[in-house]
Amino acid sequence: MLDTIAPAHTSLYRYLDEMEPWSDHLQVLECIWVHEEAPDVRTFAFRSDSQTWFRYKPGQFLTLELPVGDEPVMRTYTLSSSPSRPFSISVTVKAQASSIGTRWMFDNLVPGMHLKAYGPAGGFSIYDYPAAKYFFLSAGSGITPMMSMLRWLNDCSPLSDIAFVNCARRPEDIIFRSELELIASRLPAMSLGFLVEERTRNVSWFGPTGRIDLTRLAMLVPDYQEREIFCCGPEPFMRAVRTLLEAGGFDMDSYHEESFGAGPIEPVPAPIAEASDGLLPSEPPDVQTVPVTFAFSEVEAEAMPGQTLLQTARASGVRIPAACELGLCGTCKVKAEGPINMNHNGGILDDEIAEGYVLACCSTPVGPVSVEA
Structure with a gap:
């Protein structure tokens, strides 16, 4: 396979201090080259579509939204590039026999194509564990x-x-x-x-x-x-x-x-009480739900006790992108107003929390909440 590279444009050249860091809230990625590394292994390199630079820790990952079918799939890949070269990023992926997203990349992703991405995230880095x-x-x-x-x-x-x-x-x-x-x-x-x-x-x-x-x-x-x-x-x-x-x-x-081996969070079902004779009661129990408004979708929903915003969205037909569902990758980041309990694994930054963002997969509403989704 020959390497494929997008054409260069001299107008893209800017000094680093004239550029803003890439933000997954605002920009998408443009594929700029593809290289075959080993059997069934390729590197895909990207730049920002808005002349921004990439700030991340060496060893972190990002999540790509891949248009595989009617509904896009989310796939998380570790960055193989270095933040010391901040004008582009790259992922190196291996296509397994059962691959869906990665096989789509092999068959379809070429220089010039654009993808939505989320991140970077993750704490697997020498930055977090310096040593001699x-x-x-x-x-x-x-x-x-x-x-x-x-x-x-x-x-x-x-x-x-x-x-x-x-x-x-x-x-x-x-x-x-x-x-x-x-x-x-x-x-x-x-x-x-x-x-x-x-x-x-x-x-x-x-x-x-x-x-x-x-x-x-x-x-x-x-x-x-x-x-x-x-x-x-x-x-x-x-x-x-x-x-x-x-x-x-x-x-x-x-x-x-x-490792990304842990399974997703399972939906929390509504509790069902049994009558003393073992039969289901004729009337459903009084379950205290929490109102959730998905503003962009114009959907009013009710979150069951213990349900996350992501689970509530899915039950209401509202799509919020999600990959790991462990509070790690940051893909399900949304803005929300209202009382929320969030327990995450590092997939969101403090300044993002200050701006009103939460991770839908690990955020439980405890009062009326409005979500930008």
Whole structure:
């Protein structure tokens, strides 16, 4: 596959201090190039449609709204780009056999197309856990947040002590291999290791083989006990890493992982009381609901006890975009007025809360509420 790149326009050039940061409330993204990284792995790069720059922490993610069918689907991807290069961002994605959103990107997304995006968000970053020595351990496409952090360190802190290990099924499946080898050749305190499960005839391989265990871990990074570890990959891989680190006596306070494996919040059903004879009562119980107005949709609704704004919206036929539904990604951010209890996982900033925004997936109305949706 040949790389595809959108044409450049000299009128787009502006100094950074003349530009405002990108805001998911106001702007969308324009795809500017597509690059094939490995089998079924591509990087998609974007710029803002309004000449703004991107401010985020290395290792964070964003959510793309993809027009797959009658209703768009939300897919969350870690940024593989570095905030030290703020004029564009990129995501590197792998298309699995069951992929829906990612397969749509492979088949349809080309330079010049525009997508709505939400974020960035997430706390999986060296920014939140600074250390003297880092260990980035990944498998498959879990390498993407590690590349974001490594690229940032390469640009902004090139004397950092970094151990970087990536595990892959085959040598040809190693993502960013050439770039990793180039960066490692230039950073004086970086060690680079690869571990593949099997050799193939397509690519020569003289490195270690097998699956990660304490013996191979100590061989690749002898001083791993002294490092702040960041791990990302399929859940079985991360579970195996946690198990072997705990068995090796590692201080798990220095272990951090990125995972989107938790399930969505389930709708809260209305309580139904039973009569003393076990039969349903002839009249429904007196349930104290809360009025919710969806202003843009001109819908008046009633939230059941414990129901979130997102659940109330869905029950009323009002669409609020949502991806993780865990208070993490920030996709369901909406403006709301009225008494609300919000318990989130970092998907919203303090200044956004001050402006009246809430995360619909984890905000429960406790009095009359008006929502801009």
